[in-house]
Amino acid sequence: MTDQNEAEPPAEPSAAPYVASETATTVDAGAPAPDQPRGRQPLTGNAIIQAVTEGHSVVITILAVFVALLVGAVLIVASDPVVLRAWDSFGYAPGTAFSATWDSVSAAYSALFEGAIFSPATISAAFHGGSVAAIFYPLSLTAFEATPLILTGLSVAVCFRAGMFNIGAAGQWVGGALVATWLGYAVNLPIVLHAVVCIIGAFVGGALIGWIVGEIKARTGAHEVILTIMLNYVMYNFLAFLLSSRGLLQAPGQTNAVAPNIKANAFLPHVGGPPPQVGVGFLIALAAAGATSWLLSRSTTGFEFRAVGASPSAARSAGISVERVWVLAFLIAGGLAGLSASTIVLGQTAPLTTNSYGTYGFDGITVALLGRARPLGVVLAGLLFGALNAGGTVMEAATGVPSDVTNVIEALIVLLVAAPPLIRALFRLRGTGGAGPQAVASKGWSG
Amino acid sequence: MTTTLEAPAPVRAPVTVGRRYLAAGTFIVLGLIDIFVFGVFAHRGDAVFALSLPGATPKLPGIHVPGAPAAYVLGVISIGLGILRAVVDLPRWGKRLSIAIVLLCFLISLLAWADAGSSVGPLQVIDLLQGTLTASIPLVLGALAGLMCERSGVINIAIEGQLLIGAFTAAAVASVTGGVWLGLLGGSLAGGLVGIILAIFAITFLVDQIIVGVVLDVIALGMTNYLYNRVMVPYANTFNAGNTFGTVKIPVLGNIPVIGPVFFDSNVFLYITYALIVVIQIALFRTRWGLRVRAVGEHPTAADTVGIRVVWTRYRNVILGGLIAGIGGAYLTVGSVGFFTSDISSGFGYIALAAMIFGRWTPLGSVAAALLFGFSYQLQTELSVLRVPVSSFILLMAPYVATIIAVAGLVGRVRPPAADGKPYVKA
Numbered sequence: 001m002t003d004q005n006e007a008e009p010p011a012e013p014s015a016a017p018y019v020a021s022e023t024a025t026t027v028d029a030g031a032p033a034p035d036q037p038r039g040r041q042p043l044t045g046n047a048i049i050q051a052v053t054e055g056h057s058v059v060i061t062i063l064a065v066f067v068a069l070l071v072g073a074v075l076i077v078a079s080d081p082v083v084l085r086a087w088d089s090f091g092y093a094p095g096t097a098f099s100a101t102w103d104s105v106s107a108a109y110s111a112l113f114e115g116a117i118f119s120p121a122t123i124s125a126a127f128h129g130g131s132v133a134a135i136f137y138p139l140s141l142t143a144f145e146a147t148p149l150i151l152t153g154l155s156v157a158v159c160f161r162a163g164m165f166n167i168g169a170a171g172q173w174v175g176g177a178l179v180a181t182w183l184g185y186a187v188n189l190p191i192v193l194h195a196v197v198c199i200i201g202a203f204v205g206g207a208l209i210g211w212i213v214g215e216i217k218a219r220t221g222a223h224e225v226i227l228t229i230m231l232n233y234v235m236y237n238f239l240a241f242l243l244s245s246r247g248l249l250q251a252p253g254q255t256n257a258v259a260p261n262i263k264a265n266a267f268l269p270h271v272g273g274p275p276p277q278v279g280v281g282f283l284i285a286l287a288a289a290g291a292t293s294w295l296l297s298r299s300t301t302g303f304e305f306r307a308v309g310a311s312p313s314a315a316r317s318a319g320i321s322v323e324r325v326w327v328l329a330f331l332i333a334g335g336l337a338g339l340s341a342s343t344i345v346l347g348q349t350a351p352l353t354t355n356s357y358g359t360y361g362f363d364g365i366t367v368a369l370l371g372r373a374r375p376l377g378v379v380l381a382g383l384l385f386g387a388l389n390a391g392g393t394v395m396e397a398a399t400g401v402p403s404d405v406t407n408v409i410e411a412l413i414v415l416l417v418a419a420p421p422l423i424r425a426l427f428r429l430r431g432t433g434g435a436g437p438q439a440v441a442s443k444g445w446s447g
Numbered sequence: 448m449t450t451t452l453e454a455p456a457p458v459r460a461p462v463t464v465g466r467r468y469l470a471a472g473t474f475i476v477l478g479l480i481d482i483f484v485f486g487v488f489a490h491r492g493d494a495v496f497a498l499s500l501p502g503a504t505p506k507l508p509g510i511h512v513p514g515a516p517a518a519y520v521l522g523v524i525s526i527g528l529g530i531l532r533a534v535v536d537l538p539r540w541g542k543r544l545s546i547a548i549v550l551l552c553f554l555i556s557l558l559a560w561a562d563a564g565s566s567v568g569p570l571q572v573i574d575l576l577q578g579t580l581t582a583s584i585p586l587v588l589g590a591l592a593g594l595m596c597e598r599s600g601v602i603n604i605a606i607e608g609q610l611l612i613g614a615f616t617a618a619a620v621a622s623v624t625g626g627v628w629l630g631l632l633g634g635s636l637a638g639g640l641v642g643i644i645l646a647i648f649a650i651t652f653l654v655d656q657i658i659v660g661v662v663l664d665v666i667a668l669g670m671t672n673y674l675y676n677r678v679m680v681p682y683a684n685t686f687n688a689g690n691t692f693g694t695v696k697i698p699v700l701g702n703i704p705v706i707g708p709v710f711f712d713s714n715v716f717l718y719i720t721y722a723l724i725v726v727i728q729i730a731l732f733r734t735r736w737g738l739r740v741r742a743v744g745e746h747p748t749a750a751d752t753v754g755i756r757v758v759w760t761r762y763r764n765v766i767l768g769g770l771i772a773g774i775g776g777a778y779l780t781v782g783s784v785g786f787f788t789s790d791i792s793s794g795f796g797y798i799a800l801a802a803m804i805f806g807r808w809t810p811l812g813s814v815a816a817a818l819l820f821g822f823s824y825q826l827q828t829e830l831s832v833l834r835v836p837v838s839s840f841i842l843l844m845a846p847y848v849a850t851i852i853a854v855a856g857l858v859g860r861v862r863p864p865a866a867d868g869k870p871y872v873k874a
Contacts, residue, residue, distance in 0.1 A: 079673075079674065079677040079678055165657060216851070216854075216855045219855075220854075222854040223804060223854070225800070225801075225804070226801045226804050226805065226854050227851060227854065227855075229798070229800070229801050230801065230848075230850045230854075231847075231851070233844070233847040234847045234848055237840040237841070237843045237847075238840070240840045241840035241844070244838070244840065245838060362665070366662065366665055369662070401677070402672065402673050402676040404669045404670075404672035404673035405669065405673050407666075407672070408665075408666055408669035408670050408673060410665070410669075411662045411663075411666040411669060412662075414658065414665075415658075415662045415663075415666070418648075418659070418662075419652040419654045421652055422652055
């Protein structure tokens with residue numbers, strides 16, 4: 001189901017049962033949906049208590065983060081040799097076992113926090129003549145890590161809203177990265193203009209790859225999941241081919257798969273001096289989220305997207321061209337994934353390699369799911385994941401706990417948020433059973 | 448309650464005018480490539496297809512094929528079939544046969560072009576086919592696992608995660624206990640455990656099945672990476688010693704020339720795969736059990752009405768699928784290289800998923816699609832051995848491009864089980 005704040009496209013009366021069955025297959029249609037805030041209530045004390053005891057979706061999310069961090073703590077402790085040894089001698093020194101456990105977890109999580117939000121040490125340093133900007137350094141790293149995730153998350157979210165599953169943000173990312181890199185080193189333009197051209201180029205490059213998927217789906221009915229998975233592999237290999245072929249996209253004089261450095265004019269400027277790393281890329285991500293929000297909620301095209309997402313057959317009988325929506329949604333999704341690539345290619349000093357694509361495309365799926373395919377939700381989810389990623393790196397450096405544990409935590413958060421009944425059962429909240437608000441109106445393969 | 452409202456809402460694809468002409472056009476293009484690429488650019492000399500491994504007894508003579516003339520002949524055959532396809536509306540078997548012939552023509556002329564005049568020696572056909580089968584094992588098992596779930600109405604995107612966890616557990620268990628069979632069992636059970644989690648969230652908590660699948664993949668990747676870096680790397684001798692199964696040659700069948708070394712001289716995973724293909728094909732389409740599973744996947748309300756326990760059937764199938772995928776995962780470690788490495792499944796689960804959809808949710812179709820991927824992968828290896836002057840990345844790209852073309856041009860709209868992905872809530 002969707003938030004009540006956002007009007008669902010009114011389907012035709014005859015089509016209403018389909019909409020109900022497809023968006024709310026699981027929610028008991030007769031009972032009032034338990035998770036929905038009943039309009040905008042004033043934030044009184046009673047309302048807050050009620051929200052907590054009945055498991056409002058914000059409360060659910062906070063509890064999900066808590067449970068995921070708890071599971072992460074178990075992982076950290078269970079694989080720490082010091083802790084395991086302490087537990088071996090639990091019989092004679094039970095206190096040691098507990099303190100070793102606590103030390104292990106608190107060291108890891110405080111490093112995570114200091115890497116993602118702020119470190120108390122920088123504040124006292126600032127009082128003693130240190131840099132004030134250093135206080136904001138961890139936050140800027142979080143924003144920096146969040147930037148590509150927000151953009152790929154938006155990419156996946158746009159397709160979700162149109163009733164499609166975009167596993168192909170990774171391939172579209174590569175499409176954007178290739179164009180941005182090529183424009184970045186092969187073209188000479190004045191300062192600002194060069195970066196703008198590269199960003200637009202990345203959008204077009206990603207959109208082209210997305211368009212291929214939408215166009216094939218619209219023309220032949222082939223399933224977008226297969227098409228996007230296959231295109232991901234095609235694009236990885238295409239990237240590797242271009243980067244390792246002399247005269248194509250390989251840096252001159254290199255034998256490795258490395259692209260040339262882009263020109264200084266094409267780099268995205270950083271905001272606020274050297275220590276904080278946050279770049280214009282983050283502003284691009286926020287702007288893209290705003291534009292996507294406008295597109296989905298305020299424009300005719302977005303209305304058509306949501307109508308097709310709710311029920312293609314109802315949309316078709318209302319005179320909407322479903323095929324056109326498929327093509328357009330994938331075009332925009334691809335463009336957003338391409339923008340994500342531009343923030344990496346133009347925001348970092350390292351040239352494009354076969355490792356640059358990382359897991360942005362795939363992480364976009366979890367970000368979009370956690371953000372319930374809403375642009376604002378995607379931004380918040382992207383910031384949360386960005387914080388965990390930024391903190392994870394610091395944690396690994398400080399305590400030796402592999403940062404992969406943050407990926408587990410992120411995925412667990414998504415899983416738990418999607419299952420409010422489980423969280424309610426764990427914390428004995430009063431809310432009624434049944435499924436929570438479905439993040440996405442999934443229609444299986446038959447979309 | 449709401450499930451009863453599910454009236455059939457067929458979303459019509461745009462009328463695919465000219466699917467026939469698309470196929471015919473593809474045939475003709477492939478034929479032209481045979482002639483103008485592989486024929487015109489052929490090196491002088493014969494291509495040799497060796498039919499027995501070096502040093503094998505009895506040694507069969509290799510087949511000698513002249514490069515250019517063969518490509519011309521095969522190209523003309525393909526073009527002829529393309530014209531035939533465009534003019535005559537062939538029956539179904541005719542369409543399939545024509546696709547097979549054209550692909551075979553393309554393949555032979557490609558191989559002849561690659562091997563003719565090569566200094567490396569003959570093309571090892573046995574190697575190519577053996578490699579195809581072993582590369583396909585995880586894909587086939589993954590596709591069968593997906594099929595078990597989806598036929599009962601639960602989408603399984605977690606195949607990748609099941610393979611990965613299965614591979615990790617199999618390596619760790621085999622290494623700690625020293626028993627490869629225990630490793631196989633452990634891998635399978637670990638896949639089953641992921642299946643249980645999928646089932647709990649998808650069936651009991653009614654969470655969107657695609658979400659659960661994707662999330663389980665991410666968890667599996669994060670968890671195995673974490674434990675690998677934290678435990679396996681520092682204590683490799685204990686947890687990642689690299690135990691593997693040996694090969695078992697089937698007594699009589701293994702001695703048949705060509706067929707023996709390809710099909711009956713491998714490790715136990717290949718034989719398990721054969722068995723599972725046969726069992727699942729028969730069980731799904733020839734037994735009461737299979738009829739019930741399919742009923743649950745197509746119309747759970749109707750199945751419930753006649754007394755089939757929908758939730759239980761789904762739970763059972765999802766867990767069975769997990770066990771199968773776990774075996775596929777175990778193959779990746781104890782069945783082949785022995786050691787676990789980070790992200791060892793490297794997307795096989797997604798390719799298996801594509802193979803299952805490509806194979807239209809049938810065991811035999813999925814196996815055929817998985818073999819196609821396995822073959823392309825092995826072909827790329829063989830071609831780089833023959834030092835074909837084409838970037839290996841382009842060759843690696845080929846199977847995926849081929850799939851896109853096939854899905855778009857030859858298969859088109861596929862029809863999943865009707866209730867696939869839809870949670871069942873009793874009215």
